[in-house]
Amino acid sequence: MGRxxxxxxxxxxxxxxxxxxxxxxxxxxxxxxxxxxxVGESGSGKSTVLKAITGLAPDWTGGIExxxxxxxxxxxxxxxxxxxxxxxxxxxxxxxxxTVDAVLxxxxxxxxxxxxxxxxxxxxxxxxxxxxxxxxxxxLSGGQRQRVAIARALILRPRLLLLDEPTSALDVSVQxxxxxxxxxxxxxxxxxxxxxxxxxxxxxxxCERLAVMRGGRIVEVAPVAALRDGAFADPYSRSLHAESLRxxxxxxx
Amino acid sequence: MMASPEGSEMRQGPEGAAPGLxxxxxxxxxxxxxxxxxxxxxxxxxxxxxxxxxxVGESGSGKSMTGRAILRLIRPPGRVTGGLTFEGRxxxxxxxxxxxxxxxxxxxxxxxxxxxxxxxxxxxxxQIAEALRTHERPGRAEVRARVREALRSVRLDDADRIARxxxxxxxxxxxxxxxxxxxxxPKPALLIADEPTSALDVSIQxxxxxxxxxxxxxxxxxxxLISHDLPLVARYCDRILVMHAGRVVESxxxxxxxxxxxxxxxxxxxxxxxxxxTRAELPVLDRSAWGGT
Numbered sequence: 032m033g034r035x036x037x038x039x040x041x042x043x044x045x046x047x048x049x050x051x052x053x054x055x056x057x058x059x060x061x062x063x064x065x066x067x068x069x070v071g072e073s074g075s076g077k078s079t080v081l082k083a084i085t086g087l088a089p090d091w092t093g094g095i096e097x098x099x100x101x102x103x104x105x106x107x108x109x110x111x112x113x114x115x116x117x118x119x120x121x122x123x124x125x126x127x128x129x130t131v132d133a134v135l136x137x138x139x140x141x142x143x144x145x146x147x148x149x150x151x152x153x154x155x156x157x158x159x160x161x162x163x164x165x166x167x168x169x170x171l172s173g174g175q176r177q178r179v180a181i182a183r184a185l186i187l188r189p190r191l192l193l194l195d196e197p198t199s200a201l202d203v204s205v206q207x208x209x210x211x212x213x214x215x216x217x218x219x220x221x222x223x224x225x226x227x228x229x230x231x232x233x234x235x236x237x238c239e240r241l242a243v244m245r246g247g248r249i250v251e252v253a254p255v256a257a258l259r260d261g262a263f264a265d266p267y268s269r270s271l272h273a274e275s276l277r278x279x280x281x282x283x284x
Numbered sequence: 285m286m287a288s289p290e291g292s293e294m295r296q297g298p299e300g301a302a303p304g305l306x307x308x309x310x311x312x313x314x315x316x317x318x319x320x321x322x323x324x325x326x327x328x329x330x331x332x333x334x335x336x337x338x339x340v341g342e343s344g345s346g347k348s349m350t351g352r353a354i355l356r357l358i359r360p361p362g363r364v365t366g367g368l369t370f371e372g373r374x375x376x377x378x379x380x381x382x383x384x385x386x387x388x389x390x391x392x393x394x395x396x397x398x399x400x401x402x403x404x405x406x407x408x409x410x411q412i413a414e415a416l417r418t419h420e421r422p423g424r425a426e427v428r429a430r431v432r433e434a435l436r437s438v439r440l441d442d443a444d445r446i447a448r449x450x451x452x453x454x455x456x457x458x459x460x461x462x463x464x465x466x467x468x469x470p471k472p473a474l475l476i477a478d479e480p481t482s483a484l485d486v487s488i489q490x491x492x493x494x495x496x497x498x499x500x501x502x503x504x505x506x507x508x509l510i511s512h513d514l515p516l517v518a519r520y521c522d523r524i525l526v527m528h529a530g531r532v533v534e535s536x537x538x539x540x541x542x543x544x545x546x547x548x549x550x551x552x553x554x555x556x557x558x559x560x561x562t563r564a565e566l567p568v569l570d571r572s573a574w575g576g577t
């Protein structure tokens with residue numbers, strides 16, 4: 032999109048957990064400023080792609096480039112500053128005995144950044160005021176926790192955000208707030224998103240393209256318009272869409 | 285233990301139709317907190333016939349506590365008051381031993397995640413057999429035949445092989461079907477399903493719910509489907525109660541859900557992204573409108 036900078040380039044990625052190949056021969060480009068979804072059912076390998084990009088699944092072959100810089104197999108501090116991840120479960124992803132402030136300043140300390148304003152600025156970006164800065168996760172609601180998790184991902188000013196089912200542990204009313212937040216942040220901060228989800232309507236709200244995964248492979252990459260008109264080329268994508276549509280339409284007959 | 289104002293009187297459904305299966309009157313569940321008692325279910329009343337009732341709400345609405353209270357599974361310090369009449373019997377006056385004969389045999393429950401509700405160290409077949417033996421005294425050959433039949437009823441055709449598997453060897457959808465088979469084997473009159481498919485993929489959700497629906501209809505059972513998912517409940521139920529902060533804010537026929545009037549229900553419906561989504565922003569609930577949290 033736009034300036035045609037490639038934020039993320041994945042070439043022939045294969046990821047294994049021991050003997051099991053979770054991802055096989057995945058290639059995908061995401062342009063800067065774009066929002067792309069990886070969709071599929073459990074076990075399709077969609078989350079594993081994100082884990083390989085962040086270094087949480089080190090047993091991979093192929094190529095991963097982030098803003099033109101190839102990713103190696105070792106932890107990469109510079110990469111962490113450009114690419115961050117938001118996890119599904121805000122209950123599990125925040126340390127229970129650390130305050131919001133401690134969670135946010137840790138990343139700054141690791142990267143040697145001294146910027147006293149950044150914590151409060153980032154909190155206000157995700158819609159939390161100063162009162163929340165010294166609270167513990169158990170003193171926050173699920174939606175507030177996910178806002179903190181997003182703040183934690185944003186504090187290093189990354190350009191690429193990996194979102195792993197960021198709203199599927201939340202109530203629908205809270206989900207709407209977080210989806211609005213993610214949409215606004217992307218526009219305000221010029222972020223690029225790679226979103227993993229099983230929820231196709233969420234893709235329609237937040238993304239421009241989607242890659243459908245099955246059995247560790249991408250079976251089809253389609254524009255989100257396909258969600259509206261059902262114009263998928265692959266039969267599996269069509270069935271996934273049809274099943275989800277059947278579920279979805281009942282709310283609004 | 286609990287108040288039983290009307291004893292074991294049989295109650296008519298709201299439309300004066302068939303005699304009710306379950307009658308819940310002014311049910312209240314309270315838990316103590318440092319800031320005083322919290323009423324997680326607050327004066328809930330409804331009648332259930334041999335029909336499919338959906339209870340919808342977000343976390344903390346009291347929907348799961350309602351299901352648990354019906355089975356008298358709320359442990360101290362939780363307190364339950366109100367009337368519960370099931371098949372003409374006052375559940376609140378039953379002893380714990382009498383209640384055990386109701387649980388499973390007359391009212392059974394399917395919970396969210398089969399990985400947690402199945403026993404990890406028993407084979408599927410042993411678990412179903414155990415459910416059967418708890419309520420009846422069948423011979424060995426009969427147990428085997430009934431286990432096979434139970435698995436086949438949930439369309440697990442390779443029943444003998446599946447009976448030998450452990451829970452970790454089956455998929456989520458299969459696990460939930462096994463759970464349903466186990467819950468239906470004593471032929472209960474009422475099934476309470478609490479988020480039975482929330483841990484499953486969408487494609488499998490439909491399959492499991494259609495199966496549960498077929499079995500409930502074929503056996504003329506009552507169903508209480510508890511879920512956060514409005515479209516799902518609208519699809520598989522006849523009637524819907526929308527709960528918020530322990531109270532029913534809306535009660536309607538499932539087919540009338542799109543005409544819901546309460547701002548909370550309308551807000552929930554609007555907040556869900558749609559497949560043909562074109563809205564730039566999703567409407568957010570104004571919780572102050574009805575004193576919510």
